[in-house]
Amino acid sequence: MKKQVVSVLLIAAMTASLVAGCAKSSESSPGNENTEGNVINIYSWNSEFRERVEAIYPEVKEASKDGTVTMLNDGTEIHWIINPNQDGVYQQKLDEALMKQADASADDKVDIFLSETDYVNKYTDADADAAMPLTDLGIDPETDLADQYEFTKVTASDVNGVQRGSTWQCCPGLLVYRRDIAMDAFGTDDPEEIGQKVKDWDTIKTTAAELKAKGYYTFSSYADTFRPYGNSIEASWVSPGETTIKVDQKIMNWIKDSKEWLDAGYLDKNVKGQFNPDWNQAMGSSSKVFAFLFPAWGIDFTLKKNWDGENGVWGVTNPPQEYNWGGSYIHACTGTDNPEHVKDIILAVTANKENLLKISKEYTDFTNTKSGMQAAAGDNSYASEFLGGQNAFQYFVPVAENIKIAPLSAYDQGCVELIQSSFSDYFQGTVDFDKAKENFETAIIECYPDITAVQWPE
Amino acid sequence: MKVKHKKIDYSKWGYIFILPFFVSFFIFSFIPLLDTIRYSFFEYYRSGIKEVGPNFVGMQNYISLLGSDMLKYAGNTLILWMIGFIPQIVIALVLAEWFVDARLKIHGTQFFKVVIYLPNLIMASAFAMLFFTMFSTNGPVNSILMSIGLTHQPVDFLGSALGTRSLVGLMNFLMWFGNSTIMLMAAIMGISPDIFEASELDGCNSIQRFFFITLPQIRPILAYTLITAIIGGLQMFDVPQILTNGQGTPDRTSMTLIMFLNSHLKSKNYGMAGALSVYLFIVSGILCFIVYRITNNDDPDGSKAAAKKAKKLQRKG
Numbered sequence: 001m002k003k004q005v006v007s008v009l010l011i012a013a014m015t016a017s018l019v020a021g022c023a024k025s026s027e028s029s030p031g032n033e034n035t036e037g038n039v040i041n042i043y044s045w046n047s048e049f050r051e052r053v054e055a056i057y058p059e060v061k062e063a064s065k066d067g068t069v070t071m072l073n074d075g076t077e078i079h080w081i082i083n084p085n086q087d088g089v090y091q092q093k094l095d096e097a098l099m100k101q102a103d104a105s106a107d108d109k110v111d112i113f114l115s116e117t118d119y120v121n122k123y124t125d126a127d128a129d130a131a132m133p134l135t136d137l138g139i140d141p142e143t144d145l146a147d148q149y150e151f152t153k154v155t156a157s158d159v160n161g162v163q164r165g166s167t168w169q170c171c172p173g174l175l176v177y178r179r180d181i182a183m184d185a186f187g188t189d190d191p192e193e194i195g196q197k198v199k200d201w202d203t204i205k206t207t208a209a210e211l212k213a214k215g216y217y218t219f220s221s222y223a224d225t226f227r228p229y230g231n232s233i234e235a236s237w238v239s240p241g242e243t244t245i246k247v248d249q250k251i252m253n254w255i256k257d258s259k260e261w262l263d264a265g266y267l268d269k270n271v272k273g274q275f276n277p278d279w280n281q282a283m284g285s286s287s288k289v290f291a292f293l294f295p296a297w298g299i300d301f302t303l304k305k306n307w308d309g310e311n312g313v314w315g316v317t318n319p320p321q322e323y324n325w326g327g328s329y330i331h332a333c334t335g336t337d338n339p340e341h342v343k344d345i346i347l348a349v350t351a352n353k354e355n356l357l358k359i360s361k362e363y364t365d366f367t368n369t370k371s372g373m374q375a376a377a378g379d380n381s382y383a384s385e386f387l388g389g390q391n392a393f394q395y396f397v398p399v400a401e402n403i404k405i406a407p408l409s410a411y412d413q414g415c416v417e418l419i420q421s422s423f424s425d426y427f428q429g430t431v432d433f434d435k436a437k438e439n440f441e442t443a444i445i446e447c448y449p450d451i452t453a454v455q456w457p458e
Numbered sequence: 459m460k461v462k463h464k465k466i467d468y469s470k471w472g473y474i475f476i477l478p479f480f481v482s483f484f485i486f487s488f489i490p491l492l493d494t495i496r497y498s499f500f501e502y503y504r505s506g507i508k509e510v511g512p513n514f515v516g517m518q519n520y521i522s523l524l525g526s527d528m529l530k531y532a533g534n535t536l537i538l539w540m541i542g543f544i545p546q547i548v549i550a551l552v553l554a555e556w557f558v559d560a561r562l563k564i565h566g567t568q569f570f571k572v573v574i575y576l577p578n579l580i581m582a583s584a585f586a587m588l589f590f591t592m593f594s595t596n597g598p599v600n601s602i603l604m605s606i607g608l609t610h611q612p613v614d615f616l617g618s619a620l621g622t623r624s625l626v627g628l629m630n631f632l633m634w635f636g637n638s639t640i641m642l643m644a645a646i647m648g649i650s651p652d653i654f655e656a657s658e659l660d661g662c663n664s665i666q667r668f669f670f671i672t673l674p675q676i677r678p679i680l681a682y683t684l685i686t687a688i689i690g691g692l693q694m695f696d697v698p699q700i701l702t703n704g705q706g707t708p709d710r711t712s713m714t715l716i717m718f719l720n721s722h723l724k725s726k727n728y729g730m731a732g733a734l735s736v737y738l739f740i741v742s743g744i745l746c747f748i749v750y751r752i753t754n755n756d757d758p759d760g761s762k763a764a765a766k767k768a769k770k771l772q773r774k775g
Binding site: 087125127269272277432 | 503504508526591597613617703707711721724
């Protein structure tokens with residue numbers, strides 16, 4: 001009998017251990033060191049930053065074949081710790097490392113880490129103090145980063161306006177359209193004339209009806225139009241120090257317009273969201289989708305990869321509204337043992353106009369130099385083959401100068417993802433408007449335990 | 459006397475051999491288990507990269523879980539499980555009966571046994587990925603349906619609760635029916651052939667034989683299959699998670715309990731996740747207890763009632 005009791009206990013305990021999560025606790029406190037270490041650890045989610053550093057940082061001596069180590073001239077090694085962004089893996093690993101930062105040995109300390117606009121605020125938070133203020137490194141944003149676009153500096157600053165990160169990249173978005181569809185629908189594919197037809201949301205709606213009459217969709221899905229609305233909200237999702245999510249009127253406009261557009265047949269009902277196979281297919285030559293809203297990286301990494309036709313079919317023009325989508329920020333990690341190197345790398349990659357122009361030329365990034373980009377707009381050697389010889393910088397520059405960046409909060413990533421997935425059901429007609437609101441509230445409170453309520457605009 | 463002393467005791471070797479399991483179980487399962495239970499009484503999560511807690515909150519996590527959609531997700535889990543399990547057990551029973559029946563003389567049973575077990579070898583997430591691609595609105599299934607003229611508009615399988623739930627059920631069915639078939643075959647083969655022969659002499663047809671002999675005889679194994687399947691179903695996660703991108707779409711109708719748990723762990727909410735785990739632990743514990751009672755019965759025909767009756771008769775007699 002005793003054995004049986006033990007065995008039933010074991011079965012129960014094993015089953016439970018399958019459903020139980022593991023728990024760990026760790027403390028973090030800021031620490032300081034002044035001697036320069038031998039290893040610079042850089043956390044990132046892909047090789048983008050590494051490629052750029054290796055291409056333009058003059059101190060680079062050689063890179064290992066597997067891409068995990070880069071040697072500098074003075075013998076210092078850069079170790080690249082790459083974790084994919086999918087499912088929040090990158091942030092999980094980075095958070096673990098940051099928690100251990102104070103106790104880690106000098107060679108294991110995080111020296112530089114990267115963040116994206118969607119969650120940059122989580123790391124620039126003044127209380128968390130994970131990213132060092134640039135002034136502590138000896139970088140004066142006023143003078144050293146004077147040529148950067150103002151909104152990229154605001155984005156990387158904490159609540160008190162202290163800048164805690166810097167970027168080489170600036171992500172103004174354009175409208176990228178199919179010239180062949182434009183020819184068929186409007187009889188012209190001239191970027192200026194198309195630009196007139198899509199110059200604001202009211203005009204583009206009339207244009208959408210014309211496209212529909214010819215059997216084309218204007219955009220592929222409602223997620224495509226989210227960024228112009230969502231990245232220009234007036235107040236942040238959560239105000240500093242509060243625990244209430246305030247849904248902005250702009251988001252409500254997106255919901256209203258998206259429903260209207262989808263019901264009118266201006267969007268492809270079969271494409272739900274972005275970065276999935278259906279969406280990728282919508283960029284192929286057999287698709288009926290007229291246009292996408294993309295920043296420079298979108299054209300280069302997403303559209304080009306999914307396009308199966310000839311070069312020169314896609315063209316760019318002004319978007320219906322200026323917007324910014326994405327951007328990678330470089331942060332010096334609090335507690336780094338290589339502050340001099342870190343400062344040097346940040347300045348070389350984000351503040352040196354020549355280096356930035358080199359990146360623009362090699363990787364077609366829109367880089368963070370106002371004067372440089374203006375020069376590129378007038379320089380035909382920056383024309384893109386994929387866009388049929390069009391110089392996209394000509395269109396990027398005015399957008400970049402007019403971007404009003406939305407105020408950020410640490411909850412942006414969850415809010416942006418969940419509002420889209422919750423209302424997807426509403427657009428598709430599975431649930432009604434109130435139910436979608438309710439689903440968003442449930443999902444967001446599950447995601448962020450400290451959120452207490454959701455406020456909708458009247 | 460001396461001979462008795464010299465008897466070699468091998469039992470310590472037995473203990474030494476099972477020691478690694480108990481040590482690793484203790485470190486990797488038992489301690490985390492106790493920790494989970496402990497944290498379930500605390501408010502303990504991360505907001506951004508700032509840690510909140512642990513602050514002792516008593517039963518607060520348990521109460522707020524009851525107020526959340528937990529019961530709805532339990533319902534979802536049950537529905538998803540039933541959609542898969544009913545065909546699974548029916549098909550498994552039929553196949554097991556056919557494969558074992560000597561008079562049907564099915565050729566290549568070994569081959570079929572392997573084939574029906576194969577889907578179980580594919581990783582659930584890979585399987586879900588495959589179905590996601592096949593049943594997407596522009597996917598191959600829709601192309602086939604449209605080209606043979608069954609439908610003109612692509613069917614939005616993953617856009618409706620029925621479609622998504624059926625797909626999850628179908629996948630679970632495909633993955634597990636082979637496993638059940640093999641288990642039930644073993645049970646049927648364990649029945650003494652004397653009983654079957656006797657029943658045939660008495661003029662029993664195959665349907666009667668199935669319902670009056672096979673089924674009652676394999677009842678303990680059937681119960682075991684059922685309960686382990688329920689416990690497995692309680693933990694349903696990978697298939698719906700991958701198929702719906704972790705959102706339980708549409709309208710959260712395919713959100714299972716473990717997906718709910720997972721969304722708490724995204725914010726490292728150990729308190730709430732711990733409380734949910736404890737609820738699941740209690741339910742699993744009860745189910746385990748039932749399995750234990752059924753499988754350890756020494757009653758003649760496997761049913762509790764019959765055992766009680768037999769005992770009563772004994773006492774009376």
